[in-house]
Structures are given as C-alpha cells and as structure tokens.
Amino acid sequence: MIKKTLVISAFLCVIPTLSWAQSCENLNSFNLPNVRVDSAEVVVSGSFSPPAGNANSARLYQGLPEFCRVALTLTPTSDSDIKMELWLPTDSWNGKYLAVGNGAFTGSVRHSALAMPLSRGYAASSTDTGHLGNTASFALGHPEKVYDFAWRAVHEMAETSKALIDTYYADGLNYSYFTGCSAGGRQAMKAAQRFPEDFDGIVAGAPGLDWTGRAAASLRIATHLEANPAAQLKESDRILLHRTALDFCDAEDGVTDGLIGKPAQCSFAPEVLQCDSENAGACLTEAQVNTAQMIYSSPANPVTGRAITGLLPGSELGWTDLGWTNSARATGLEQYRYLVYEDENWSIDQFEFERDSYRAERKDDDTLNALSPDLFEFVQGGGKLIAYHGWADPQISPANATQYFERVTQVMGGRDQIHDSVRLFMAPGMGHCAGGPGPNSFDSLTALENWVESGKAPDSIIAVHRTDGVVDMSRPLCPHPEVAVYDGSGSTNEAENFVCQAP
Numbered sequence: 001m002i003k004k005t006l007v008i009s010a011f012l013c014v015i016p017t018l019s020w021a022q023s024c025e026n027l028n029s030f031n032l033p034n035v036r037v038d039s040a041e042v043v044v045s046g047s048f049s050p051p052a053g054n055a056n057s058a059r060l061y062q063g064l065p066e067f068c069r070v071a072l073t074l075t076p077t078s079d080s081d082i083k084m085e086l087w088l089p090t091d092s093w094n095g096k097y098l099a100v101g102n103g104a105f106t107g108s109v110r111h112s113a114l115a116m117p118l119s120r121g122y123a124a125s126s127t128d129t130g131h132l133g134n135t136a137s138f139a140l141g142h143p144e145k146v147y148d149f150a151w152r153a154v155h156e157m158a159e160t161s162k163a164l165i166d167t168y169y170a171d172g173l174n175y176s177y178f179t180g181c182s183a184g185g186r187q188a189m190k191a192a193q194r195f196p197e198d199f200d201g202i203v204a205g206a207p208g209l210d211w212t213g214r215a216a217a218s219l220r221i222a223t224h225l226e227a228n229p230a231a232q233l234k235e236s237d238r239i240l241l242h243r244t245a246l247d248f249c250d251a252e253d254g255v256t257d258g259l260i261g262k263p264a265q266c267s268f269a270p271e272v273l274q275c276d277s278e279n280a281g282a283c284l285t286e287a288q289v290n291t292a293q294m295i296y297s298s299p300a301n302p303v304t305g306r307a308i309t310g311l312l313p314g315s316e317l318g319w320t321d322l323g324w325t326n327s328a329r330a331t332g333l334e335q336y337r338y339l340v341y342e343d344e345n346w347s348i349d350q351f352e353f354e355r356d357s358y359r360a361e362r363k364d365d366d367t368l369n370a371l372s373p374d375l376f377e378f379v380q381g382g383g384k385l386i387a388y389h390g391w392a393d394p395q396i397s398p399a400n401a402t403q404y405f406e407r408v409t410q411v412m413g414g415r416d417q418i419h420d421s422v423r424l425f426m427a428p429g430m431g432h433c434a435g436g437p438g439p440n441s442f443d444s445l446t447a448l449e450n451w452v453e454s455g456k457a458p459d460s461i462i463a464v465h466r467t468d469g470v471v472d473m474s475r476p477l478c479p480h481p482e483v484a485v486y487d488g489s490g491s492t493n494e495a496e497n498f499v500c501q502a503p
Contacts, residue, residue, distance in 0.1 A: 022168045024068035025040060030163075030164060034076050035073075035160055037070065038072060040069070041069055042067070043064075043068075044066055048111075050111040066089075067089050069085065076148075079144040079145060080152075084127040087123065087125070088168050093121055093169060095173065096173070097177065098176075098178070098179065099158055100126050100179055100184070101113075101184020102126075102183055104134060107129060109127065123161070123165050125158075127154065136338040139338045140344065154187050175201070177201045177202070178199045182206050185208060186370050188203065189202075189207050193378075196383060199383065200382070200383060201383065201386075202383065203385075203445060204386070206388070206389050206401075206432055207387060207389075209401070211364070211370070217309070221291070221295055221322070222322045222329050232288075238319050241273070241292055242317050244268065245266065248267055248313075249267065253483060258429070259314070260313055263313045263398075295319065296310050297310045302353075302354045302357065308357060309400055310397060312391060312399065314428075317392075318395070318432070325394050335360065339360075376412065379421040384422075386444050388424070388425040388461075389426055389427070390427045390434075390440065392436045393431055401426070405424045419479070425477040427442075428475070439465045440463060441465070460484075462474055476495050481503055
C-alpha cells in the first residue's frame with residue numbers, strides 16, 4: 001500500500017541516499033511542487049507549547065520525546081492554502097506514520113491529537129484542512145477550498161508526509177495509518193473511498209458519512225422547536241424519556257445494566273408517556289411526544305428516497321432544548337448558509353425539509369458526503385478498516401454507520417467478502433466519540449496495528465468505562481452485527497463474562 005507518486009520519486013532521485021537521519025534543520029530546504037516548508041526545528045523533550053495553549057493542555061505535552069517539528073503550506077490549486085504539521089521522532093522511530101483527523105468544520109492543526117502517536121514512536125501529521133477557524137465561511141466564493149476541506153487536504157498531507165519521512169529517516173516507511181472521529185471519521189472514509197492507496201489501515205470513529213443528511217435532520221427539528229417552544233423537551237423531559245426507554249429496552253440484550261444494547265430493535269414508543277386523565281404526573285404533552293417521535297425518526301430524502309436517520313433510544317441525555325446537540329445544529333446551519341445557499345444571512349427559520357434536504361445533497365455531489373459503498377480498491381489492495389460508533393450518540397446517528405456497513409456488504413458480495421478487511425464495532429451506551437454510561441474507552445489503534453502487521457483480525461475489542469478515573473465496567477465490542485452476550489456467570493461488569501455472538 002505504501003507507494004510514491006512520480007513527482008515524489010523524481011524528487012528522491014536527486015537526494016543522495018543517507019546512512020543516517022537527515023538533520024531536522026536541513027528539512028527547511030525540502031523541495032516538492034506546491035509545497036513550502038515554513039519551519040523545521042527540533043523540539044526538546046517536554047518543551048512543546050502549542051499556540052494559545054492553556055495549563056491543562058500543557059500537561060499533555062510534558063512527557064513527549066524530542067521531535068523534529070515541520071510546519072508546511074500546501075497549495076495544490078491557486079486558491080489553496082493548506083497548513084499542516086509533521087512531527088518526526090528524533091529517536092526510536094517505529095517505522096510508521098499516522099495521520100489524524102479533524103472535527104466539525106475545524107480549521108486548525110490538532111496538536112493535542114499528535115501527542116499520542118508521537119509518544120508511541122510514530123511520525124504523525126495533522127492539517128487545518130485549508131482554512132482557519134471553525135466555521136464554513138471559507139466556502140463563500142472559494143469552491144477549491146471546499147474540495148480541500150472535504151478530502152484533498154488529507155490526501156496532500158499524506159503524500160507530503162511520506163516524502164518527508166523518506167527524506168528524514170535512513171530506513172524506509174513500513175506502514176501508514178489514519179485515525180479520526182466524527183468529521184475525522186468522515187475524512188477516514190473519504191480516504192478509503194477516494195484514495196485507497198494512501199493508508200494501510202484506517203480507524204473511522206462515529207463517521208459523519210451522511211454530512212448533508214445529518215444537517216437536514218438536525219435543522220428539521222430545530223426549525224420546528226424554534227417555532228413551537230411548547231413542544232420543546234426540557235432536561236427533566238429528556239431524563240423521563242431516557243428512563244422509560246431503558247424500562248422498555250434495557251433487558252433486550254439479556255442484561256439489565258442501564259444500557260440499551262440493541263437500540264435499533266427497541267420497541268419503545270414515546271406516546272406511552274403522553275399525559276391523560278390517568279397519567280398527569282411524569283408525562284409529556286402531545287406536542288412533546290410528537291417532538292420525541294420526530295427526533296427518533298426522519299423522513300427519507302423526498303427525491304432520492306435515501307433514508308435520513310434519526311437518533312436512537314438511549315441517546316436522550318445528550319439532546320438539547322432544540323433537539324440534536326448544539327454542534328449538530330451549528331454545523332447544519334453552516335452547511336446550508338455557506339455551502340448550499342452561499343448566503344451568510346441564511347437562517348434556520350428558512351429551512352424546508354423536502355426542498356432543502358434534496359438541494360443539499362445535489363449541491364454536495366459526493367464532495368463532503370462519504371456514502372460510496374465501493375471499497376473494492378481498498379480491500380483488494382490489502383487495506384484494513386476499523387469503524388466504531390456509540391449506540392447512544394446524540395450528534396451523528398449510529399444508524400448511519402450500520403446502514404452504510406449493510407450497503408457495503410451488499411455491494412461487495414456479502415459479509416464474508418469484507419470481513420477480512422472491514423469491521424464495524426458498535427458500543428452500547430457510548431456517546432459521540434467517547435463518554436456516556438457505557439464502556440467508551442478502547443485502543444482501536446493497537447487492534448488495527450495487529451490486523452495490518454500480523455494478520456490478527458479483531459474478533460472483539462475490549463472497552464472500559466471509568467468513574468473518577470477508575471475502571472468500573474468492561475465489555476467486549478463485537479464486529480457488527482454480532483453482539484456481546486452474557487454467558488450467565490460472573491459479574492456483568494467484566495468483559496470476560498461475555499462472548500460475541502451473531503444475532
């Protein structure tokens with residue numbers, strides 16, 4: 001999977017082979033078309049301080065080893081201005097490269113995400129995706145910057161990083177990886193779909209595959225609730241919904257543990273909470289019941305017929321007064337304001353689901369959306385993909401992940417055809433990328449390394465939940481559609497007492 005472009009190969013031909021690592025400072029003269037080195041300097045162990053850092057973030061970097069920090073600007077088009085950083089260990093490099101993803105419409109290099117791979121011996125890189133700031137305003141009048149954000153920045157970063165790695169180290173690169181969650185999960189899937197040779201292994205967490213669909217679903221709810229304040233679900237209402245959903249569905253996976261292990265099959269209907277003459281205490285009005293029903297489901301795209309997924313039972317504690325999370329609503333507004341209508345004055349009250357859900361998808365035309373089920377080249381090239389998603393995610397519907405996995409399975413000829421290359425792990429009770437009452441912390445990167453480098457496929461990944469830093473629950477995450485089933489003995493808080501079984 002590790003291949004060079006002709007341009008990179010031509011560049012390497014004019015550089016003499018070194019029997020030792022190139023000095024960090026000499027990378028200032030690194031020369032590649034459409035690439036400018038802004039700085040290359042050695043950062044002494046424990047001395048890194050990020051721009052606009054604070055006391056909490058500073059502690060993250062104290063234990064980092066010495067590294068060569070290279071900052072670059074990439075300009076694949078005349079309107080591109082992609083910033084990136086590559087961190088190169090000056091000692092004990094593990095022979096691997098890891099690129100990290102971004103979040104939302106992030107326009108900044110993610111220094112905090114580079115700390116972990118560097119500490120594990122990786123050469124690691126991050127990009128600002130071609131703009132500054134965390135809004136989509138960069139898109140106005142700049143279509144090339146939209147492509148940079150959507151997929152090109154990650155690809156250009158990967159190719160540039162590999163060229164620098166080959167220049168800096170005497171030994172060649174062995175493996176290349178990508179990890180990202182949320183928008184970073186979307187970047188991960190775009191890489192697998194569009195540039196299957198960029199990475200040997202990919203981790204795609206809570207991937208925002210249906211970027212335009214999520215925007216439409218969140219704005220559909222927000223528009224309704226802004227116009228009908230009495231229909232809003234306040235915190236106490238959301239707690240009531242959550243507890244009732246648990247009453248109906250917690251035990252369906254064989255264990256009563258405060259988690260819904262099979263939310264897609266949950267039989268909970270919010271109308272059981274509707275106030276009437278016999279139920280006037282802890283109950284919901286008819287308008288509030290309608291709101292809950294709207295959040296749990298969504299109409300299909302009226303033109304394409306493609307399902308636009310709602311949130312699932314178990315996610316209620318992450319909802320807000322206006323429905324989906326603040327981030328989902330904000331990125332939805334940004335999507336329509338700057339990319340669909342290109343009008344910075346566009347507001348949520350102008351949203352019409354039937355018209356706008358189709359218009360957004362047509363305008364995107366597979367630019368940000370990562371919905372192509374064609375992973376043939378990635379699979380045939382030996383690539384390995386671990387995707388994961390929390391069943392209780394209130395920001396990106398987990399049904400996006402399961403439905404996409406099912407489409408990939410169908411297109412590629414069945415689960416047996418992809419099981420050695422693509423696996424999806426669903427986490428009961430986990431929120432968006434992390435958090436929630438369920439086991440939500442796990443090492444997907446090590447699982448990916450074992451798969452790529454040793455051929456050891458992850459038949460399960462052990463996840464833990466911590467309270468005040470202490471592990472109080474562990475559970476195996478299973479390759480979808482398998483689920484963790486209690487074997488009937490021992491504590492239900494210990495992973496060793498569960499096995500993965502097909503439904």
